[in-house]
Amino acid sequence: MMVFEKPKALTDNVMHYCPGCTHGIIHRLVAEAIDELGVRGRTIGVASVGCSVMSYNYFNVDMVQAAHGRAPAVATGVKRSDPNNIVFTYQGDGDLAAIGTAETVHSAARGENITVIFVNNAIYGMTGGQMAPTTLPGQITQTSPYGRDVKTVGYPVKVCEMLAQLDGAAYLERVAVNDVKNVRNAKRAIKKAFQNQIDGKGFSLIEVLSTCPTNWGLTPQKALEWLEENMMPYYPLGVYKDKEAQAND
Amino acid sequence: MSEKVLMKGNEALAEAAIMAGCRHYFGYPITPQTEVAAYMSKRMPKIDGVFLQAESELAAINMVIGVASTGKRVMTSSSSPGISLKSEGISYLAGCDLPALIVNVQRGGPGLGGIQPSQSDYFHATRGAGHGDSHMIVLAPASVQEMVDLVFKGFDLAEKYRMTSMILSDGTMGQMMEPVSLEIGEINEYDKSWALTGTKCEREPRIVNSLCLQPEELERQNFARFERYKVVEEKEPMYEQYRMDDAEVCIVAFGVASRISKNAIDLAREQGIKAGMIRPITLWPFPKKALSAAAGRAKAFVSVELSMGQMIEDIELAIRCSRPVLLCNRVGGIIPTVEEVLAKIVEASKVGGAE
Numbered sequence: 001m002m003v004f005e006k007p008k009a010l011t012d013n014v015m016h017y018c019p020g021c022t023h024g025i026i027h028r029l030v031a032e033a034i035d036e037l038g039v040r041g042r043t044i045g046v047a048s049v050g051c052s053v054m055s056y057n058y059f060n061v062d063m064v065q066a067a068h069g070r071a072p073a074v075a076t077g078v079k080r081s082d083p084n085n086i087v088f089t090y091q092g093d094g095d096l097a098a099i100g101t102a103e104t105v106h107s108a109a110r111g112e113n114i115t116v117i118f119v120n121n122a123i124y125g126m127t128g129g130q131m132a133p134t135t136l137p138g139q140i141t142q143t144s145p146y147g148r149d150v151k152t153v154g155y156p157v158k159v160c161e162m163l164a165q166l167d168g169a170a171y172l173e174r175v176a177v178n179d180v181k182n183v184r185n186a187k188r189a190i191k192k193a194f195q196n197q198i199d200g201k202g203f204s205l206i207e208v209l210s211t212c213p214t215n216w217g218l219t220p221q222k223a224l225e226w227l228e229e230n231m232m233p234y235y236p237l238g239v240y241k242d243k244e245a246q247a248n249d
Numbered sequence: 250m251s252e253k254v255l256m257k258g259n260e261a262l263a264e265a266a267i268m269a270g271c272r273h274y275f276g277y278p279i280t281p282q283t284e285v286a287a288y289m290s291k292r293m294p295k296i297d298g299v300f301l302q303a304e305s306e307l308a309a310i311n312m313v314i315g316v317a318s319t320g321k322r323v324m325t326s327s328s329s330p331g332i333s334l335k336s337e338g339i340s341y342l343a344g345c346d347l348p349a350l351i352v353n354v355q356r357g358g359p360g361l362g363g364i365q366p367s368q369s370d371y372f373h374a375t376r377g378a379g380h381g382d383s384h385m386i387v388l389a390p391a392s393v394q395e396m397v398d399l400v401f402k403g404f405d406l407a408e409k410y411r412m413t414s415m416i417l418s419d420g421t422m423g424q425m426m427e428p429v430s431l432e433i434g435e436i437n438e439y440d441k442s443w444a445l446t447g448t449k450c451e452r453e454p455r456i457v458n459s460l461c462l463q464p465e466e467l468e469r470q471n472f473a474r475f476e477r478y479k480v481v482e483e484k485e486p487m488y489e490q491y492r493m494d495d496a497e498v499c500i501v502a503f504g505v506a507s508r509i510s511k512n513a514i515d516l517a518r519e520q521g522i523k524a525g526m527i528r529p530i531t532l533w534p535f536p537k538k539a540l541s542a543a544a545g546r547a548k549a550f551v552s553v554e555l556s557m558g559q560m561i562e563d564i565e566l567a568i569r570c571s572r573p574v575l576l577c578n579r580v581g582g583i584i585p586t587v588e589e590v591l592a593k594i595v596e597a598s599k600v601g602g603a604e
Contacts, residue, residue: 011454041450044319047458056456062445064318065458067341070311073303077315077323078445080273080299085319085447103311106304 007031009040011060020213020220022177023051023119027058029183030088030117033191034061037198043086044078046071048100050092051125059090069100072107075114086197088115094124097133097157104159104205111168111202115193118159121210122231129215133157136234141215160207160240170202172241176209176232178224185237201244209235253428258393258418259284261429262352263292265400266324268433271350272298273323275312277305277331280364281420282354285326306331310338310351317347318457320444322404326352329370330361332378339413340379344459346443346474348407350400351385352416354423357582365582366420366505369556374417375533375563382471384478386414386485387532389503393427395530401434402487408439410481417532419555421505421584487530488539492518496525498597499543501564502553503529505584510553513590522598532560540567549597550574553590555583573600 006012009031017023034040043061047053049068056063066074071089079087096104096118107114123141124130131144134156138147148156160172171193175186186208193204209231211223218226239245256264263285266274274289276282286302293300303309309325316323327335332353342349353374357367377383386406388399396418403414448454461467489507492514493499502510507528517524527543529536544550549572552561558576565574577593579585 040448042447044445044447046315053460056458060448060454062447062454063456063458064315064345064445065456065460066311066314067337070307070314070338073308073311074315074318076301076308077273077275077312077317078319079315080301080312081316081319081321081323082446102304103308106308 007035009034009043009060011058013057015058016054017051018214020211020223021051022210025177025183026117026119026186026208026210027055029187029190030090031059032187033194036191037194039086039194039198042084043088046075046078046087046089048089048091048095050095052090052092052119053126055090069095069098070103071095071100072103072112072114072116076107076112079112079114083113086194088117088194090117091119092125093118093120093122093132093134097159105163105166108163108169108203108205109166111170113197113200113202115197116203116205117190118205118207119210120159120207120235121212123212123215125212125215129212136230156234158235160205163205164240168203169205169241170243171196171204173239174207174209174235174237176227176237178209178227182237251430251432253430255426256393256429257284257424257426258396259354259423260288261393261431262396262400262416263288264431265397266350267292267296267298268431269322269401269404270436271322271324271404272296273316273321274299275301275303275309275325277303277309277327279328279331281356281423282326282328282352284423285352306334307337310335313349314338314341314345314347317342317349318345318445320441320446324350324352326354328354328356329358329367332370332373336379339385340381340383341459342413343377343379343383344381345457346411347457348411349413350403350407350416351413352418355417355419357580363582364420366584367555367580367582368419368504368506369559369580370417371532371554371556371559374415375535382475384412384533386410386412386481387417388414389417389530389532390422391504391507391528393422393425393429396422397429397431398434401436405435405437406485409437410477412481417504419504482534485531486534486536486538488536489528489530490539491526491528493525493527493543495523496543496546497548498522498524498551498594499547500524500526500551500553500590500594501529501540501560502526503532503560506553506555509585509587510590512587513594516587516591517594522594524594535563535567537567540564541569544568544571547572549600551577551593551597553577553585556580573597575600
């Protein structure tokens with residue numbers, strides 16, 4: 001008999017995320033991966049700054065909350081303290097791709113044996129919807145009220161493509177949680193990113209295209225459609241780096 | 250007393266940290282503290298320790314936070330401009346009540362400044378560095394031996410009070426060589442029931458965190474932290490007194506400035522001026538009681554500093570401005586001469602009305 005249960009790696013706390021936000025799905029996928037790999041007791045999570053700052057209340061593992069952008073550096077310390085720890089960061093796009101760019105790039109370059117869950121929703125959610133490094137050209141936000149003008153503020157940062165140039169990165173994949181098929185695929189990728197760490201393979205980052213109905217000004221359903229129609233063409237899903245697969249070629 | 254070896258200040262400090270059980274060092278190159286990192290890079294791999302050169306001072310201090318959150322002894326070192334960058338992390342260490350050791354081998358500022366000795370980070374260190382209400386325990390060595398001893402003290406106090414300890418050194422202390430006795434100092438066990446060790450699926454998760462959105466709770470945390478600071482201020486001030494028994498002119502100086510001041514005091518005594526010195530070893534907690542007691546006899550104070558006059562404010566506060574406090578200072582990497590300090594003692598003996 002199949003029984004659908006809440007993962008043990010999630011607490012009973014009620015999440016604060018807005019209706020229709022996909023953080024809840026991604027939290028669940030991370031927790032399922034931790035459960036299925038049997039590493040909950042030695043997992044230490046690093047929360048970042050942004051909507052997911054309070055993820056320390058939701059993951060049923062030891063957690064440390066990092067300053068804005070610094071999660072990969074904090075994770076480096078936790079991992080180096082005891083390599084037996086399974087260490088993951090959970091970061092948004094402003095945190096990971098703007099203020100924390102250096103920490104992201106260099107933890108990847110070092111091949112730091114950690115798992116990074118990167119939630120890209122093309123906007124700063126917690127502070128009320130400002131332009132992010134991943135905001136699409138022409139996208140209207142609180143600080144790009146006339147649409148992102150690439151002539152003055154430049155182009156979005158494509159994190160997986162950028163990190164794929166680094167020899168240190170072991171596994172980079174972009175997934176989405178807009179429909180059942182993609183959610184299942186995201187789960188597979190996240191689990192692999194944790195498995196890589198258990199196997200000592202090095203830096204794994206999963207970029208998850210996510211929605212922000214509140215700050216996009218859309219209903220949850222319309223937000224999912226917007227993600228499919230606008231984000232997915234600009235940020236194509238797929239594996240950008242897999243050292244293991246390359247080695248097997 | 251064990252055999253003495255001749256060592257450079259920065260290297261003696263690094264070896265002491267290893268002896269104190271520190272197995273994790275994160276740093277970034279900056280003059281004049283590079284010997285600490287170089288020494289750690291050589292030693293750590295041989296003792297199964299971790300030396301990691303971070304991509305930035307920001308990353309280094311956050312790696313420190315990572316290890317500190319697991320309850321292990323960890324340190325970083327830098328010099329003034331790098332400490333500015335680390336200040337964000339210093340505030341988070343305070344907010345998370347994590348112990349760590351930070352070494353600041355000071356150089357002249359502001360900005361990129363110079364690379365010669367300075368004490369101009371006094372305010373920055375003693376006022377808690379980063380944003381928000383907080384303090385670090387600030388230790389000021391005046392010899393290579395003290396570089397060693399204060400490393401042990403720094404780790405111990407950090408763990409005892411769950412605070413950051415900073416060794417506020419300068420280029421002189423870091424670069425000079427002196428005979429030093431490397432003996433294992435105090436290593437006490439403190440409660441680590443807050444440390445992130447993985448739940449082993451046997452206990453509730455632990456959270457190391459400085460976010461608190463409820464004003465009443467955040468206020469409570471701040472008050473509780475300052476209750477702890479009050480105990481530190483009560484119990485932990487350290488200082489040395491030099492020829493203070495009958496002193497009418499009291500010099501206050503730390504680090505390299507205190508060494509020059511001792512010579513100047515001896516010369517002043519030869520001229521019949523009763524000079525002495527209180528040398529703060531902890532700059533925070535500042536030895537307020539010792540200074541206020543000295544104000545009973547001393548008619549004037551002289552603050553000898555390699556800054557534009559920062560510690561002088563703490564002296565004035567400690568003695569409630571009951572005596573004149575003169576400033577004897579050089580900045581930009583210049584150390585005051587014995588003659589300059591002596592001249593200021595002579596001036597103070599007249600200002601203060603000493604016979």
